[in-house]
Amino acid sequence: MTLRTRFAPSPTGFLHIGGARTALFCRLHTRRHGGVFVLRIEDTDQERSTPEAVEVILEGLRWLGLDPDEGPFFQSDNTELYRAAARRMVEEGSAYPCDCSRETLDEMREQQRLRGEKPRYDGRCRNRTTPIGDQPHVIRFKTPPAGETVWEDKIQGTILIDNAELDDLILIRSDGSPTYNLAVAVDDHHMGITLVLRGEDHVSNTPRQIHIFRALGWEVPEYAHMPLLHGADGAKLSKRHGAVSVLQYREEGFLPTALNNYLARLGWSHGEQEIFTMVELETWFDIGDLGRSAAIFDQNKLLWINGHHIRAAAPPQLVPELARQLGRLGIDPVPAPERLAAILPEFQPRAATMVEMAQKCRFLFVDSVLPYEEKAARKHLTAAALDPLLGLARHLEGVADWSPPSIEAAFQQTLQAFGLAMGQLAQPLRVVLTGSAASPGIIETLHMLGREQTLRRLHEGAEYLQQRH
């Protein structure tokens, strides 16, 4: 039987980093074993599910390159399937109607809590003899009162739960809609899911779902519960707690391959390798190699991995994202792709994110870099810098082809003429050309900037110096 897994987010908000990791693990594990990766949208909560959230989740998955092999399927399309399953269970005696009010239930739980018991439904409607009729009611599952439920979790190992710990969960709400546990079991069966891979926070739902499978006479799938992702405070990452949308990472200049690489390394390792391509992950990743404890998200390491992927990328691959980020910085029009591809190699080793890269190469695409960075100007734009800069301008005006060797020659001639060391000319020049004291190599910087802009900024700098000193 071929492996079939599913990623089943509920569309009640953005796709956060924890959800993305679950999707990634499903995808990688499935690919590794030649299976099928299914996407199912769990929108049985009509109150909170929105089409916008569905769109955002799909976009997040698309950006990460985690498109499903099948789906997306929507649970809201299967309502009749769930109702039929519930009806059958009532007929066969494994489920029953219950008309206890929410107030009754609240009070019940409150009392139990006071007595130090686990809050749970006490099953008072289980054996009722009077028919409910048209009264609003829910359908509850008749949980086996004794015995234990055990499964061999592919990540956690053997998990054994005493059935006495479980209460009679609701299958169908009073408005006729199915609840999570029913919908999941029915869909996992009908979609032929063989491995349910999800977060550890679902462990307690597993025995309930296994019971439903058994009541319906279906084969129970395998389960694997992966450790959760925690925030810096050590608590579970969730939409209400610290987790941001994966699309936010795109805005901040992270590459999808880097994010996948980092997420995969959280809880999993392969020898002493840190950097992985998607293909490598798909050939080596296996949930059997996952650790069992939660991991804390570390932005620093993500930055390092991102920088690595930026450096390893072929320039043309980065062009669209650099263009987008420059646009966000107000560069209009955005430079031509060929131009960006040409300058990219100089900036790849100098940026941990695409946002940082856009900021660092911005000086190439503006009309003027004034005002200069204050600290840089104070340190390097002294009165002594004026004459050498003007001298360099004269030498540069004689350069016809603007090739790096020619620029270098003009630069060396100026150095000799004024008896200066490299840094004494390079630093003031850098400030005048880029506005800051840090940039790619000075010859490369002149070359990238072009003859016209270089000379213009040289004179602009000379003017600044004359006014200041």
Place this chain on the structure above:
RNA sequence: GUCCUGUUCGUCUAGUGGCCUAGGACACCGGCCUUUCACGCCGGUAACACGGGUUCGAUUCCCGUACGGGACGCCA
């Protein structure tokens, strides 16, 4: 509170009874390279939660304690 579950450097991890005076990576600190900033290279600080067993020998196995996390909805 009850049930489930976890615990190796600050963080991610290697480690499945002797190869561990515990390895790698990020971060941090030094140094080298260098026209600046990066990249790269070299080096350093830093961890087996605690207590009992089992064993010739425990980071590794068992029990307990502590601390952490998850679950306990007509949410998923």
